[in-house]
Every structure is written in structure tokens, then in C-alpha cells.
Amino acid sequence: MTKRQHISASFRRLTISLLVLLFAQAAQAQLKFFSLQKDSVPVFRGFALSFDLVGAGMLSFGDYGQLEGALRVNLHDEWFPIVEAGYGKANHPTDEVTGISYRTKAPYFRIGIDKNLLKKKHGPNRLYGGLRYAFTSYKVDLDRQDFPDPVWQWDTGFGATGVACKYHWLEVVLGVDAKIFGPLHLGWSVRYKRRLAHNEGILGKTWYVPGFGIYDDSALGGTFNVIIDI
Amino acid sequence: MRKLLTMAVAALLTACSSIDCPVQTQVTTQYVICDHDGEALELTGELTVTSTRKDGSDVTLLNLVTGISAFSLPVSYSHPEDELVFCFTSNLGADTLAIDTVWVKKDDFPHFESVECSASFFHELTSVRHTHNIIDSLVILNRSVTYDQTTTHFRLVPKTDD
Numbered sequence: 001m002t003k004r005q006h007i008s009a010s011f012r013r014l015t016i017s018l019l020v021l022l023f024a025q026a027a028q029a030q031l032k033f034f035s036l037q038k039d040s041v042p043v044f045r046g047f048a049l050s051f052d053l054v055g056a057g058m059l060s061f062g063d064y065g066q067l068e069g070a071l072r073v074n075l076h077d078e079w080f081p082i083v084e085a086g087y088g089k090a091n092h093p094t095d096e097v098t099g100i101s102y103r104t105k106a107p108y109f110r111i112g113i114d115k116n117l118l119k120k121k122h123g124p125n126r127l128y129g130g131l132r133y134a135f136t137s138y139k140v141d142l143d144r145q146d147f148p149d150p151v152w153q154w155d156t157g158f159g160a161t162g163v164a165c166k167y168h169w170l171e172v173v174l175g176v177d178a179k180i181f182g183p184l185h186l187g188w189s190v191r192y193k194r195r196l197a198h199n200e201g202i203l204g205k206t207w208y209v210p211g212f213g214i215y216d217d218s219a220l221g222g223t224f225n226v227i228i229d230i
Numbered sequence: 231m232r233k234l235l236t237m238a239v240a241a242l243l244t245a246c247s248s249i250d251c252p253v254q255t256q257v258t259t260q261y262v263i264c265d266h267d268g269e270a271l272e273l274t275g276e277l278t279v280t281s282t283r284k285d286g287s288d289v290t291l292l293n294l295v296t297g298i299s300a301f302s303l304p305v306s307y308s309h310p311e312d313e314l315v316f317c318f319t320s321n322l323g324a325d326t327l328a329i330d331t332v333w334v335k336k337d338d339f340p341h342f343e344s345v346e347c348s349a350s351f352f353h354e355l356t357s358v359r360h361t362h363n364i365i366d367s368l369v370i371l372n373r374s375v376t377y378d379q380t381t382t383h384f385r386l387v388p389k390t391d392d
Contacts, residue, residue, distance in 0.1 A: 092345045095345045095346065097346065098345060098346060098347065098348050098349065099349075100342075100345045100349060101345070102345045142340070142342060144349050147349070148284075149284075149306055149307040149308070149309070151281070151283075151289055151291070151304050151306065152281065152282075152283055152284060152289070152306045152307075152309060152312075153283045153284040153285065154284050154306060154307070154308065154309050156307040156308045156351075157308070158340050158349040158351075159340065160340060202339055202340070203340065203341070203342040204341050204342060204352070205342055205343055205344070206342070207342075207344050207345050214344075216250050
């Protein structure tokens, strides 16, 4: 009985030691991920301003889009805290099939951080992985010409004006930034969007959400940025 | 890096969009026929439900159904109260006919999915009243009327001989 207790205690100690070792290694790896590389390059490396061409193109050639700019802080070419702000707009004229028109315009904001995933942190190009929290508050106008109820034939109005809505979401970002010449860079990002919370008033759903785009199954978006180091 | 930039531009240019409208777009109220204990009753006679259009003509919403214990009826998009006429024909005697009128009051809300999806209305049932020739009681079980076809909105209890 005593021998069995000894074996049990030894096994328990061994398990605990292994677990502590594993946790220590995981913590060390995490600290390494979040720490800055040790070299002679200063921590603060300046700011970068960027402007998204995809949203502007969508706004110019389609029914919806956004003008968006961002200010990024460069910490040792490794970490990049970023604030993105934009103004989203949709003006969908009367739809040929459904007869519905949709209007909204509002600012939106994102805040987050990127990490340079390349081994050579101080090179001219960067591969980013990052995260954003985004928010917008917007109002929707919805119109449709009166139409007869299909059964009773009463004229029916369908629409709402100034419906107040709110949207919160997260974006996981994977992006590339290439130096062209001097302070000028070009870059793109692919974004996976995940809605956190939303309130779309009496409508139940909205179509274009400023900054988020159209809510559908793909949940993917992208930007193509012109970036200037300042 | 330039290859990656080219790939990104190509991906953005070839991006496609899809229309995601709900498959089920009918907004109807569901009725169940029960006895006073809540046990489902099968309709032995025939039931026809009609209403009156804006121009005064009749519209048939349910036509000579029999052997059922549940049925669904449409809801007007924006009329504050729907007037429904329930005509019961008994199988026991061909001439036996009883008519009850049902008035359903509701609030109507425009429901929007997308600019590419047809306009529809959801409703909140507020009250129901009826005549008592065959219908003993008609009560609201669920007030919210949406695309959901599995929710029972009304329980109809017919009069029994005992």
C-alpha cells in the first residue's frame, strides 16, 4: 500500500512538473511574439498615412462605397497600432426588380494593431497580420412606390425614413506593403469580418453598412492602399 | 511582392456578388383546431375561408378543405383589421351550413432583407374577436407573425354537440 502511494505521488509530481514546463514554454513563446527584436534600430520609426482606393472606386462606379484613410504608427518595424476612419455612403436607386431604393451615409471608425510577420523586420516590404475593432452609427432611408396587397388589393406603402442603426464588428487582417520609392508604398489587405453586435431598428436588417459593406455569407473584404511615410 | 500586388488587384477585379434572399417568403398565420383540453381535432366537414377585396369582390383564402387539424391563412400587408368569413359545411347533411366571421387586429411592420429581395411585412397580432355559430373560442397563442411557418398563432375550438 505504501509503495503504491509512493508511485502515485511520484507520478503526480512528474505530471505537475511537465505541465509547469509546458506552460513556461508557451508563456516564453508568447513573450517572444510580443517582444521587440533587440538591435540598434529605435523603437519609434514614425507614422504612415494611407488611403484606400478600392472603397473610393466602388463609390465612383457603383451604388455604394467609402472614402477611407488610416494613420499607422511604426514601432520598430514590428508592431503597427492603427486608426482607420472613413465615410461610407450608399445610394441605391429604385431597383428594377423589387422597386426598393436605399440610402445611407455615415462615418465609421476602426482601431487595431498589425504585426510584421516577415523575419527581416527592417526590410522595404512587410507582411502584416492584424486585428481591428470597428464601429458605426448610421441612419437608413428606405422607399418603395405604393403597391397593391396581393390578396386584398389595398394600396400599401413600404418604407422608412431615418431608421437609426448601430453596428460593431471585428476584422482579422492579412496585408502586404511594398515600398515603391521614397516614402511611397503600395499595399493591399484581405479582411475577414465578424459581426459582434448590431441594432437595425424596425427594419430588422439593413443592406449596406458604412465601413462593413454588405452583410452576406462571404464576410470577406479588401483594401488597396496608397501609403506615405511621414 | 509585386506578384502579390498583381494577385490582389486581379482578385478584387474578379470578385463576385450573390443574392441571399430567404427561400421562405410567405408570411401567414397558422391555426390549429383543438378541443377544450388542447387535443387536436380533425375537421370532419368542409371549411372555406373568404374575405372581401378593396373593390368589394370576394377572395377565397381556403377552399373546401377537410380532414385537417391545422391550416394557414394570409395576413393583409397594411390593413389594420382583417375580416375573415369561415364557412363550415357538415358532412352529416349536405345542406348544413354555418358561418362565423372573424376579425383580426394587428400592427404591421415593413420587413427588409436587401434591395434585391421583395418587400414584405411582418405583423404583431393585437386582438381577435368572432361570432359564435360554430366557433366556440379563438385565441391568440403567438402574436408575432413572420416567415416562420412552424409557429402556431391561433387555437380554434369548435362547438361540440355534448
